[in-house]
Amino acid sequence: MDILVCVKRVPDTAENEIEIKGDGTDIERDDLVYSVNEWDNYATEEAIQIRDDKGGTVTVVTVGDEEAEEVLRRQMAMGADNGILLSDDAFEDTDGRGIASILKAEVEKGKYDLILTGAQADDGAAQVGGMLAAMLDLPYAALVNKIEVIDDKKIKVGREIEGGNQELNEIELPCVLSIQTGINEPRYVGIRGIRKVASVEIPTHGTGDLGLDAGSVGASAAKVKRVDYFTPEMGAGAEMLEGSMDEMVEKLIDMLKAKGGLK
Ligand SMILES: Cc1cc2nc3c(=O)[nH]c(=O)nc-3n(C[C@H](O)[C@H](O)[C@H](O)COP(=O)(O)OP(=O)(O)OC[C@H]3O[C@@H](n4cnc5c(N)ncnc54)[C@H](O)[C@@H]3O)c2cc1C
Numbered sequence: 527m528d529i530l531v532c533v534k535r536v537p538d539t540a541e542n543e544i545e546i547k548g549d550g551t552d553i554e555r556d557d558l559v560y561s562v563n564e565w566d567n568y569a570t571e572e573a574i575q576i577r578d579d580k581g582g583t584v585t586v587v588t589v590g591d592e593e594a595e596e597v598l599r600r601q602m603a604m605g606a607d608n609g610i611l612l613s614d615d616a617f618e619d620t621d622g623r624g625i626a627s628i629l630k631a632e633v634e635k636g637k638y639d640l641i642l643t644g645a646q647a648d649d650g651a652a653q654v655g656g657m658l659a660a661m662l663d664l665p666y667a668a669l670v671n672k673i674e675v676i677d678d679k680k681i682k683v684g685r686e687i688e689g690g691n692q693e694l695n696e697i698e699l700p701c702v703l704s705i706q707t708g709i710n711e712p713r714y715v716g717i718r719g720i721r722k723v724a725s726v727e728i729p730t731h732g733t734g735d736l737g738l739d740a741g742s743v744g745a746s747a748a749k750v751k752r753v754d755y756f757t758p759e760m761g762a763g764a765e766m767l768e769g770s771m772d773e774m775v776e777k778l779i780d781m782l783k784a785k786g787g788l789k
Pocket residue numbers: 532533534535552563565566587588589590619620621622623625642643644645646647648649650651652653654655745748750751752
């Protein structure tokens with residue numbers, strides 16, 4: 527089975543203090559530490575496990591600037607066979623629909639049985655996977671937390687639904703799935719693994735290679751425009767706990783006990 531995994535390079539929330547820019551257009555991006563989007567890491571692990579079991583290839587693809595190559599190498603160190611960087615000045619400040627259209631152009635250059643995205647990325651829009659499926663006119667399942675390959679035409683997918691319940695669907699290949707965290711245990715990537723793929727050539731495709739009109743992507747083509755980005759005012763009665771993690775946990779337990787939530 528040939529699998530394409532869409533991965534995004536995102537600020538690592540464990541490593542950064544995220545601050546909003548003064549003009550409310552974005553977060554402060556100077557000096558941020560970046561990593562692969564958590565959901566995409568699960569998607570890559572799942573693809574590698576399917577390939578190891580059934581054969582085929584795993585290709586990871588990202589839309590980003592040249593620095594985004596580092597997440598492709600990381601996923602290749604994990605076990606992905608190929609990486610493709612989709613990069614062009616024209617791609618800057620593209621909205622979710624535009625990102626999906628760039629990915630669609632790359633999908634159509636290859637032949638994939640299965641296309642995986644994460645359920646969501648750092649902007650939390652959860653839109654790219656569904657839009658990509660619609661643009662490719664392929665079946666789609668979201669929030670997938672189990673994949674079982676039936677044969678080379680069909681797979682069974684489990685989905686997490688309301689109230690802790692689980693749904694199972696049979697879905698025809700090729701298809702697009704958005705992967706939920708917890709579907710597997712992503713393997714650790716060590717420095718040695720990263721070094722091994724350090725010199726592997728990663729092709730870069732831009733508008734020309736993808737047959738895209740530069741005017742169809744980027745800020746000017748964005749049909750969704752962020753108009754503000756802010757921290758909401760604290761509501762009445764809200765209390766922010768301060769101190770170390772242990773101190774905050776202790777305060778929280780005292781508060782819950784005082785309000786009868788804990789005996
Ligand atoms: C400076 C800046 C300006 C922006 N301006 C706009 C704007 O004007 N309008 C607007 O709507 N958005 C804008 N964005 C947001 C940006 O386009 C989002 O990254 C995009 O909408 C995807 O949303 P998301 O990250 O929530 O992805 P989701 O839809 O939550 O991601 C789901 C999955 O899609 C895949 N995916 C998402 N992004 C990529 C990628 N780049 N490469 C490969 N796979 C990917 C991954 O598998 C991911 O897990 C801007 C972002 C920045 C940094």
